[in-house]
Amino acid sequence: MSVGLGPRPAGGALHRLTLRATRARERAAATAQRCDLCAQPLPEAHRHLLDERTSALRCVCRACALLFAREAAGRGHYLLIPDRRVRLPSLSSRALGMPVGLAFLVCQADGQVIAHYPSPIGVTQGEVDSTVWARAREQCEELTTVRPLVEALLVNTARGADEHWIVPIDVCYRLVAVIQAEWRGLSGGSTVWPAVTEFFAALRDGAEPGGKAGADTAASAGTGSQDR
Numbered sequence: 279m280s281v282g283l284g285p286r287p288a289g290g291a292l293h294r295l296t297l298r299a300t301r302a303r304e305r306a307a308a309t310a311q312r313c314d315l316c317a318q319p320l321p322e323a324h325r326h327l328l329d330e331r332t333s334a335l336r337c338v339c340r341a342c343a344l345l346f347a348r349e350a351a352g353r354g355h356y357l358l359i360p361d362r363r364v365r366l367p368s369l370s371s372r373a374l375g376m377p378v379g380l381a382f383l384v385c386q387a388d389g390q391v392i393a394h395y396p397s398p399i400g401v402t403q404g405e406v407d408s409t410v411w412a413r414a415r416e417q418c419e420e421l422t423t424v425r426p427l428v429e430a431l432l433v434n435t436a437r438g439a440d441e442h443w444i445v446p447i448d449v450c451y452r453l454v455a456v457i458q459a460e461w462r463g464l465s466g467g468s469t470v471w472p473a474v475t476e477f478f479a480a481l482r483d484g485a486e487p488g489g490k491a492g493a494d495t496a497a498s499a500g501t502g503s504q505d506r
Contacts, residue, residue, distance in 0.1 A: 313339040326448045327356040359446045366442040375410050379436030382450040385426040396454045398461035452488030
C-alpha cells in the first residue's frame with residue numbers, strides 16, 4: 279500500500295529565497311559608492327568637494343555638501359564644487375595660447391592659470407601667461423567670475439567645434455574619463471570623438487555629461503597629471 283507524502287512545506291524554499299534576497303541587498307550595500315566623509319550611501323548624482331591639501335575630489339552626500347555650502351566651512355581644507363554651467367561667446371583659442379583644441383583652464387589661489395589638456399593617459403598641464411589670461415578676461419567679462427580651483431574655462435575647438443564654457447572642475451574630469459575610456463590605439467580610434475561630441479551635447483542639454491562612469495572617475499582628479 280502506497281503512502282501519500284502530500285505537499286512539502288514551503289518554509290524551506292521561502293527561507294532560501296529570503297536569504298538570497300538579504301545577501302543580494304548586503305552585496306549591493308557593500309559595493310555602493312559612499313560619502314567620503316560620513317560613509318552614507320550615495321545616489322548616482324552627487325556633489326564633490328575639492329581637498330585643497332591633496333588636489334583630489336571627494337564624493338559627498340547631500341547633508342555633507344550642505345555643511346560646506348559656506349566657503350568658510352572648509353577651513354582651508356575642503357571647497358564645495360559649484361554646479362553652474364555657463365556657455366560663453368566664442369573666444370580665440372590662439373589668443374589663449376592653446377596648442378590643441380580641447381582643454382580646460384583653472385585659476386589657482388595665487389592667480390596663476392594652469393591649462394589642462396585631456397589625454398588617454400590623464401592630463402597634461404601647462405602654465406598660461408598672465409598677460410594672455412588678462413586679455414581673455416577683457417574680451418569676455420564672464421571670465422572674471424570663474425572661482426579659483428573649483429571652476430574652469432572648458433574649451434572645445436577640436437574638429438570644427440567652437441564651444442567655451444564655465445563649468446565645475448568635476449565636469450572637466452568627467453571629460454578626461456570619457457577620453458580615457460574611449461581612446462583606442464595611437465590616434466584614438468573611431469569612438470573617442472563621437473563620445474566627446476556626445477559629452478558636449480549633454481552639456482548643452484543640461485544633462486550630466488559623461489554618465490555614471492565619468493562621475494565616478496571624476497573623484498580621482500589630480501592623478502595622472504604631467505607638467506608640460
